[in-house]
Amino acid sequence: MKQSIKEILKGKPIGTEVTVCGWVRTFRSNQFAAVSDGSCIQTIQVVVDHEATDPGLLKRITTGSAIIATGTLLASQGKGQDVELKATHIEVVGDADPEKYPLQPKRHSMEFLREIAHLRIRTNTFGAVMRIRHSLAYAIHHFFHERGFFYFHSPVITGSDAEGAGEMFRVTTLPLNKIPFTPEGAVDVKKDFFQKETNLTVSGQLEAELAALALSRVYTFGPTFRAENSNTTRHLAEFWMIEPEVAFFDLQDDMDLAESMLQYVISFALEHCADDIQFLKERQEQEEASKPQAERSPMDLVSKLKFVVDNKFERLTYGEAIEILKNSTPNKKGKFQYPIEGWGTDLQSEHERYLVEKHFQKPVILTNYPKEIKAFYMRVDEGEKTVSAMDILFPAIGEIVGGSQREERLDVLTRRMEEMHVPLEEMQWYLDTRRFGTCKHAGFGLGFERLVLFVTGMSNIRDVIPFPRTPGNAEF
Numbered sequence: 001m002k003q004s005i006k007e008i009l010k011g012k013p014i015g016t017e018v019t020v021c022g023w024v025r026t027f028r029s030n031q032f033a034a035v036s037d038g039s040c041i042q043t044i045q046v047v048v049d050h051e052a053t054d055p056g057l058l059k060r061i062t063t064g065s066a067i068i069a070t071g072t073l074l075a076s077q078g079k080g081q082d083v084e085l086k087a088t089h090i091e092v093v094g095d096a097d098p099e100k101y102p103l104q105p106k107r108h109s110m111e112f113l114r115e116i117a118h119l120r121i122r123t124n125t126f127g128a129v130m131r132i133r134h135s136l137a138y139a140i141h142h143f144f145h146e147r148g149f150f151y152f153h154s155p156v157i158t159g160s161d162a163e164g165a166g167e168m169f170r171v172t173t174l175p176l177n178k179i180p181f182t183p184e185g186a187v188d189v190k191k192d193f194f195q196k197e198t199n200l201t202v203s204g205q206l207e208a209e210l211a212a213l214a215l216s217r218v219y220t221f222g223p224t225f226r227a228e229n230s231n232t233t234r235h236l237a238e239f240w241m242i243e244p245e246v247a248f249f250d251l252q253d254d255m256d257l258a259e260s261m262l263q264y265v266i267s268f269a270l271e272h273c274a275d276d277i278q279f280l281k282e283r284q285e286q287e288e289a290s291k292p293q294a295e296r297s298p299m300d301l302v303s304k305l306k307f308v309v310d311n312k313f314e315r316l317t318y319g320e321a322i323e324i325l326k327n328s329t330p331n332k333k334g335k336f337q338y339p340i341e342g343w344g345t346d347l348q349s350e351h352e353r354y355l356v357e358k359h360f361q362k363p364v365i366l367t368n369y370p371k372e373i374k375a376f377y378m379r380v381d382e383g384e385k386t387v388s389a390m391d392i393l394f395p396a397i398g399e400i401v402g403g404s405q406r407e408e409r410l411d412v413l414t415r416r417m418e419e420m421h422v423p424l425e426e427m428q429w430y431l432d433t434r435r436f437g438t439c440k441h442a443g444f445g446l447g448f449e450r451l452v453l454f455v456t457g458m459s460n461i462r463d464v465i466p467f468p469r470t471p472g473n474a475e476f
């Protein structure tokens with residue numbers, strides 16, 4: 001295998017012959033080509049002997065062209081790099097017509113780059129985001145593997161719509177222009193591929209629970225789909241979710257696991273993606289400089305990440321949070337779009353961000369939410385008012401993790417399902433875990449893109465996944 005630019009820059013085999021394969025970022029003075037192969041944020045400088053090189057070939061070395069350059073690695077005289085490649089042979093294997101190539105060596109807007117998502121991966125910013133994304137995924141698997149968890153694959157096509165009624169994507173092979181109907185006028189799902197109604201999964205949790213009650217410690221890491229029509233900077237229609245589920249775990253254990261996992265993967269990124277994070281930090285600082293003082297973030301990206309790694313998350317109940325919010329200045333001054341009246345209201349992102357960014361100034365775990373605003377499978381607390389749920393709230397992001405201790409008591413669970421109109425007949429497989437060998441257990445869901453958003457400091461979730469799917473957008 002040829003050496004990557006990352007390997008060459010690290011090993012610095014000065015005086016030896018090396019070959020670099022990559023894409024030209026810039027070409028200065030017909031002599032200095034900055035070449036990237038995506039292995040790291042750095043480019044390598046390829047020095048072209050412009051007098052000895054055919055002018056026709058020189059003209060083809062343009063931004064975006066693919067080249068293979070062979071030569072001797074030398075200590076560099078110039079500023080900005082320790083080594084450079086003095087090319088003895090250059091081949092342009094793929095031209096990129098400068099008249100037509102959409103990426104130029106200048107700053108493009110994020111909106112423009114989203115339209116050319118097939119090419120934006122070639123920019124410094126998206127290269128950095130994609131490498132960090134990879135490292136975080138790797139760190140997550142590593143974290144769980146080291147702790148005896150098994151990677152469990154929940155199905156992507158699901159026959160249960162228990163969780164996401166209303167916001168699921170239907171899966172069907174029925175012809176849309178000739179839908180078969182039953183005599184009663186309903187869609188005849190018996191004629192469909194699976195002979196029943198099927199959807200894309202909104203969460204792998206219910207299946208992960210089945211596995212936890214057999215393997216004890218499991219986690220899923222897969223794509224999930226939500227047809228929610230929310231055009232926010234934190235929601236995608238297709239996103240990846242990590243869902244650990246653990247037998248004999250209670251809510252405290254669940255919070256401890258989530259907190260240590262987040263701290264582990266973020267410190268992993270700080271250690272292994274230092275150059276990419278540094279690049280994004282500087283990029284963010286430039287962006288901040290153009291904002292009004294009041295909107296500037298008080299902490300740079302690296303400090304923000306270290307802060308999360310080094311500080312214990314603040315834990316409090318939903319009820320305590322409501323008291324804080326009710327008495328907060330923005331609430332009293334009518335600054336919240338959704339005023340906090342009292343116990344029972346669902347928290348909006350503005351409230352979550354107030355708690356995290358203004359009040360506590362650190363990540364916050366809220367627990368014991370009113371049962372009315374949470375899912376049927378969460379364990380009912382003593383007093384029957386709240387459930388053993390927990391949400392982890394992060395600065396700039398709001399909710400990053402949602403989890404709970406699960407209701408393991410068959411009678412309570414059945415009652416809750418009836419109250420919340422969850423179809424019992426279709427969920428017998430789920431109830432079987434409570435019928436046979438039930439035990440307390442807990443788990444959570446971490447939105448992978450929200451984590452990547454936090455670690456990269458990007459401001460829109462569409463810019464941390466290669467090809468974002470949002471209402472009206474499914475390009476590429």
Ligand code: ATP
Nearest residue numbers: 226234235236237239399400401402445446447450
């Ligand atoms: P929110 O209130 O932010 O919509 P939620 O309560 O719907 O979140 P859960 O159902 O608890 O979220 O899902 C678990 C995690 O998945 C969330 O904590 C979040 O990190 C992530 N998540 C949820 N919806 C989306 C989405 N549409 N796009 C990206 N990530 C999401």
Ligand code: MN
Nearest residue numbers: 226228230235
């Ligand atoms: Mn949601």
